[in-house]
Amino acid sequence: MKITLGFLFILGVAICSTWASCWWTGCQPRDWAVRGCSHYDQDERENQECRDDRGVEGNKYLCCPKGLGPPPGEEGPTPPPTGEEFVSYEQFRDAVTKNGHPTPSHEQYRNFNSYARSKERFLIR
Incomplete structure (x- = not known):
């Protein structure tokens, strides 16, 4: 699976807009x-x-x-993969926290994957 710049851009926008209101x-x-x-x-x-x-x-x-989900470190167990994810929760969490944002909730992860899946035809060649 190729990850394009568009995918990374959407990831950045989704994360920043979610936490910008803190x-x-x-x-x-x-x-x-x-x-x-x-x-x-x-x-x-x-x-x-x-x-x-x-x-x-x-x-x-x-x-x-x-x-916005539980505080960092209290997000609970990782949900089982459904096979529809672009990235694993751990990859998503690491990308978010490495950019200085709080640990995302599992709900944010599911929403991100749902949104990314809806845009798949534009992201993957």
């Missing part, structure tokens, strides 16, 4: 009553320690739209 909060001090991403109706992907302007310790949070 954003970091500012430093949320530990003395705040409400912290994290839930009050923005978002899922928390990561957090980092920080200090606010007053020097109070807190955290800043990476917030992403709900439904």
